[in-house]
Amino acid sequence: MQVPTQKMSSHHSAANESKTRLFAQTIKNHIRSYSMVVALVLIIGLFQILTDGILLRPLNVTNLILQNSYILILAIGMMLVIITGHIDLSVGSVAAFVGALAGILMVEHHVSMTATVLVCLLLGALIGAWQGFWIAYVRIPAFIVTLAGMLLFRGLTMVILEGQSIAPFPKSFQNISSGFIPDVFHGDSLHIFTMVLAALLSLLFLWLEIRKRNEQKKYGFEVGHQAVFIAKLIGVLAVINLFAYVLATYEGIPNILLILAVLITVYSFVANKTIAGRHIYAIGGNEKAAQLSGVKTKRVTFWVFVNMGVLAALSGLIFAARLNAATPKAGNLFELDAIAACFIGGASAYGGIGSVSGAIIGGLVMGVMNNGMSLLGLGIDWQQAIKGLVLLAAVAFDIYNKNKSA
Amino acid sequence: MSEFILEMRGIIKEFPGVKALDNVNLKVREGEIHALCGENGAGKSTLMKVLSGVYSYGTYDGEILFKGEVCKFKDIKQSEQLGIVIIHQELALIPYLSIAENIFLGNEQAKRGIINWNETVAKTKELLSKVGLDESPHTLVGTLGVGKQQLVEIAKALAKKVKLLILDEPTAALNEADSENLLNLLLELKKQGVSAIIISHKLNEVARVADSITILRDGKTIETLDMKKDHVTEDRIIKGMVGRDLTARYPKRESKIGEVIFEVKNWNVYHPFQHERKVIDDVHLYIRKGEIVGIAGLMGSGRTELAMSLFGRSYGKKISGQIFKNGVEIDVRNVSKAIEQGIAYVTEDRKGNGLILMEDIRKNMTLSRLNKIAKWFIVNENLEIIESEKFRNRLKIKTPSVFQKAEKLSGGNQQKIVLGKWMFAEPDILILDEPTRGIDIGAKYEIYTIMNQLAQEGKGILMISSELPELLGMCDRIYAMSEGRITGEVDRYKATQEGLMKLMTKTRVRG
Numbered sequence: 001m002q003v004p005t006q007k008m009s010s011h012h013s014a015a016n017e018s019k020t021r022l023f024a025q026t027i028k029n030h031i032r033s034y035s036m037v038v039a040l041v042l043i044i045g046l047f048q049i050l051t052d053g054i055l056l057r058p059l060n061v062t063n064l065i066l067q068n069s070y071i072l073i074l075a076i077g078m079m080l081v082i083i084t085g086h087i088d089l090s091v092g093s094v095a096a097f098v099g100a101l102a103g104i105l106m107v108e109h110h111v112s113m114t115a116t117v118l119v120c121l122l123l124g125a126l127i128g129a130w131q132g133f134w135i136a137y138v139r140i141p142a143f144i145v146t147l148a149g150m151l152l153f154r155g156l157t158m159v160i161l162e163g164q165s166i167a168p169f170p171k172s173f174q175n176i177s178s179g180f181i182p183d184v185f186h187g188d189s190l191h192i193f194t195m196v197l198a199a200l201l202s203l204l205f206l207w208l209e210i211r212k213r214n215e216q217k218k219y220g221f222e223v224g225h226q227a228v229f230i231a232k233l234i235g236v237l238a239v240i241n242l243f244a245y246v247l248a249t250y251e252g253i254p255n256i257l258l259i260l261a262v263l264i265t266v267y268s269f270v271a272n273k274t275i276a277g278r279h280i281y282a283i284g285g286n287e288k289a290a291q292l293s294g295v296k297t298k299r300v301t302f303w304v305f306v307n308m309g310v311l312a313a314l315s316g317l318i319f320a321a322r323l324n325a326a327t328p329k330a331g332n333l334f335e336l337d338a339i340a341a342c343f344i345g346g347a348s349a350y351g352g353i354g355s356v357s358g359a360i361i362g363g364l365v366m367g368v369m370n371n372g373m374s375l376l377g378l379g380i381d382w383q384q385a386i387k388g389l390v391l392l393a394a395v396a397f398d399i400y401n402k403n404k405s406a
Numbered sequence: 407m408s409e410f411i412l413e414m415r416g417i418i419k420e421f422p423g424v425k426a427l428d429n430v431n432l433k434v435r436e437g438e439i440h441a442l443c444g445e446n447g448a449g450k451s452t453l454m455k456v457l458s459g460v461y462s463y464g465t466y467d468g469e470i471l472f473k474g475e476v477c478k479f480k481d482i483k484q485s486e487q488l489g490i491v492i493i494h495q496e497l498a499l500i501p502y503l504s505i506a507e508n509i510f511l512g513n514e515q516a517k518r519g520i521i522n523w524n525e526t527v528a529k530t531k532e533l534l535s536k537v538g539l540d541e542s543p544h545t546l547v548g549t550l551g552v553g554k555q556q557l558v559e560i561a562k563a564l565a566k567k568v569k570l571l572i573l574d575e576p577t578a579a580l581n582e583a584d585s586e587n588l589l590n591l592l593l594e595l596k597k598q599g600v601s602a603i604i605i606s607h608k609l610n611e612v613a614r615v616a617d618s619i620t621i622l623r624d625g626k627t628i629e630t631l632d633m634k635k636d637h638v639t640e641d642r643i644i645k646g647m648v649g650r651d652l653t654a655r656y657p658k659r660e661s662k663i664g665e666v667i668f669e670v671k672n673w674n675v676y677h678p679f680q681h682e683r684k685v686i687d688d689v690h691l692y693i694r695k696g697e698i699v700g701i702a703g704l705m706g707s708g709r710t711e712l713a714m715s716l717f718g719r720s721y722g723k724k725i726s727g728q729i730f731k732n733g734v735e736i737d738v739r740n741v742s743k744a745i746e747q748g749i750a751y752v753t754e755d756r757k758g759n760g761l762i763l764m765e766d767i768r769k770n771m772t773l774s775r776l777n778k779i780a781k782w783f784i785v786n787e788n789l790e791i792i793e794s795e796k797f798r799n800r801l802k803i804k805t806p807s808v809f810q811k812a813e814k815l816s817g818g819n820q821q822k823i824v825l826g827k828w829m830f831a832e833p834d835i836l837i838l839d840e841p842t843r844g845i846d847i848g849a850k851y852e853i854y855t856i857m858n859q860l861a862q863e864g865k866g867i868l869m870i871s872s873e874l875p876e877l878l879g880m881c882d883r884i885y886a887m888s889e890g891r892i893t894g895e896v897d898r899y900k901a902t903q904e905g906l907m908k909l910m911t912k913t914r915v916r917g
């Protein structure tokens with residue numbers, strides 16, 4: 001039963017049949033990420049009702065973004081680490097250490113913000129290189145290296161802070177986390193620039209999607225039904241613009257959202273479309289086979305940890321800016337939140353599987369639950385317990401799905 | 407009780423997009439060896455997984471009768487209780503456990519949860535002598551060669567009081583002596599009343615041991631032949647499998663041999679962990695354009711180690727020697743350099759070293775030469791689909807699309823992906839390590855044809871194989887290897903199996 005796929009361009013029924021089958025397959029492959037989107041929507045809906053609509057108020061949506069940004073940034077880096085088949089337990093401590101350094105440089109030595117940020121990111125890269133060296137070249141399991149890193153950098157944080165907090169940071173630095181993109185149009189009740197940005201983004205999205213579709217047509221592939229395509233476009237545009245509108249009725253786009261958006265776009269692109277991304281997945285899938293295909297497995301692993309270090313540093317800076325203080329306790333348990341976000345978002349503990357968008361969705365599921373439960377007045381104790389259950393449920397659901405399709 | 411120990415009736419098994427079994431019938435007589443033959447992806451392994459409960463009752467249609475009784479196995483455990491034991495295409499022993507521990511894994515000789523080690527060891531000794539394996543029960547399985555591991559698997563089956571033994575391509579990874587040994591053991595067990603189903607692409611073996619044979623094609627039963635009554639020959643089996651006569655086993659090729667394209671001088675390699683052990687000892691060899699060169703060697707002769715060390719030093723330590731391409735010395739310090747220099751290595755271990763099982767065919771095919779379909783490090787996925795489709799068609803890989811995950815394919819089709827992957831890389835020198843392992847006769851012919859085409863295009867091909875007839879049928883020149891040294895070099899026309907065998911077993915005179 002050979003399907004004549006060579007004639008894909010022609011509209012043979014056989015080719016069509018194989019296409020539908022193929023479509024079903026891709027849907028199946030993505031069922032996990034889709035089901036998490038559905039779960040996220042359901043959770044949002046649930047808390048929206050339980051909190052009498054507070055959850056989606058402009059102020060709270062803005063808060064949600066600000067509260068979760070540093071975990072989301074860690075989750076992006078963590079996802080790559082997990083895809084290569086490793087783990088990083090040190091990111092919380094690294095974030096704290098970097099935050100502490102920022103405090104010392106800026107508050108105590110009055111170094112400029114730009115210089116501080118650069119130095120801090122560089123420090124993150126160095127820490128990542130340090131851990132990546134042991135993991136990739138000496139082949140000590142990442143669990144052990146980063147467990148050591150977790151203790152080491154937490155300890156160093158306390159040493160350099162001498163157990164004290166350092167505050168306050170200069171206004172410009174705080175702005176990273178609490179500032180908004182100014183409205184050049186000076187709207188009254190509505191942040192007009194936000195809406196302009198949303199419109200531009202919508203156009204960009206439209207252009208990219210249509211170009212992609214035309215490209216596929218050019219290669220002679222069957223493309224999905226036109227109606228479905230248009231429905232999808234309308235759906236996405238509606239979400240973008242509604243979201244922008246909600247933000248625009250408050251203060252507009254937080255600076256941090258812009259940083260996040262850039263990171264998500266860049267990292268999704270790298271993971272999905274570039275040679276480097278392919279190599280990362282290949283290493284997690286089968287390191288030996290990847291190596292025998294010419295993938296420089298050690299080098300790639302090393303750089304994945306360097307990258308994690310930089311993102312951990314960024315996360316530490318943002319947290320310090322938000323707290324407006326560098327404290328020895330900063331970043332406590334961040335690593336676990338980031339790891340949980342990845343697994344809720346569909347990563348495999350064995351490596352090779354996962355996506356940046358999954359990490360973000362996983363992070364949002366946790367973030368919305370945290371926020372919603374706080375609004376309901378549930379204590380940290382219960383929040384922690386419930387998050388644990390959610391993590392377990394998400395992964396159990398994943399395994400159930402896999403067994404069913406086998 | 408009927409004369410049949412096993413009857414499978416009207417078995418239908420579907421996977422998403424694939425009907426793997428379509429109304430299959432299989433009847434096995436008590437006390438016979440029954441062969442199951444068919445092309446790659448015909449459904450042989452799937453049928454045996456249905457039988458042994460890997461696919462539980464309810465996930466397939468049809469009926470299974472064992473000793474006249476209807477069976478509805480939920481898992482392997484239940485089929486094993488009745489004495490149906492399957493040894494899978496890929497061995498499933500645990501390398502870090504001893505032979506005794508492996509044999510009684512899941513079947514521990516224990517009282518109230520406490521293992522009786524004396525009894526375990528005693529019983530293991532008994533079983534090992536039955537299968538003719540002269541090893542201590544305490545030996546770690548990982549230190550044994552594949553042939554011996556296979557015997558351990560059989561001992562493990564015997565420990566479960568096997569009535570019907572299923573072997574899925576048991577000899578695919580064995581050399582001739584070990585295969586011989588295994589087949590004799592099967593005949594021995596038959597005398598003791600153990601029935602067996604054996605899946606194999608080596609038809610000479612089938613013809614030797616089987617009493618009857620069932621042929622599958624595209625998930626359907628084609629016929630069941632009685633070996634004696636029907637005077638079944640290998641050609642007859644092939645006809646049933648591919649649906650037509652296959653006149654020659656090896657396609658003809660006009661050798662157009664040119665200049666030396668690849669040459670190795672003074673090649674020495676040491677073992678990666680035991681630093682004093684020399685694995686490859688002063689090897690010299692060359693390949694000319696348009697030439698297919700064979701390496702004949704027994705398991706452990708260092709042939710794979712030689713190939714991998716040449717391929718970007720992916721095996722061994724303290725490597726010394728020179729590699730020349732077109733007369734110029736080249737630097738192939740690592741695999742990516744080797745690929746850049748146009749060298750490709752098709753591994754013998756497709757699951758361990760060749761494929762990323764969880765990824766789809768497309769991504770597996772392009773991995774070793776992504777820059778071919780990329781611009782500014784960005785992969786052009788549309789082009790990727792087109793390119794991988796091309797190789798899927800050329801190699802006739804049986805699957806609905808290139809988006810199928812590699813793990814979902816039959817063994818032989820997986821092998822074809824590995825081959826396609828390296829054809830995609832467009833090498834000048836292609837090192838093939840057991841390229842037809844587990845591949846059916848028809849597909850073998852296709853692979854030989856492709857090798858010939860590549861040779862015609864002026865590439866140099868180095869082929870390692872355990873099957874001497876294959877080397878004799880395909881190669882222009884053959885090197886024999888033993889104990890890490892090249893022990894001889896023979897021309898196609900002068901080579902004979904006996905002559906090669908002598909060279910392959912030549913041992914060093916120690917003084």
Ligand SMILES: Nc1ncnc2c1ncn2[C@@H]1O[C@H](COP(=O)(O)OP(=O)(O)OP(=O)(O)O)[C@@H](O)[C@H]1O
Nearest residue numbers: 421426446447448449450451452814815816817818
């Ligand atoms: N888990 C699975 N999911 C989807 N398709 C599968 C799965 N397992 C097997 N198949 C398909 O079912 C068909 C039969 O596969 P099977 O492994 O039984 O072949 P086989 O006869 O053993 O071949 P080979 O000689 O290559 O080992 C193939 O087309 C294969 O791709």
Ligand SMILES: [Mg+2]
Nearest residue numbers: 451495816817
């Ligand atoms: Mg099989």
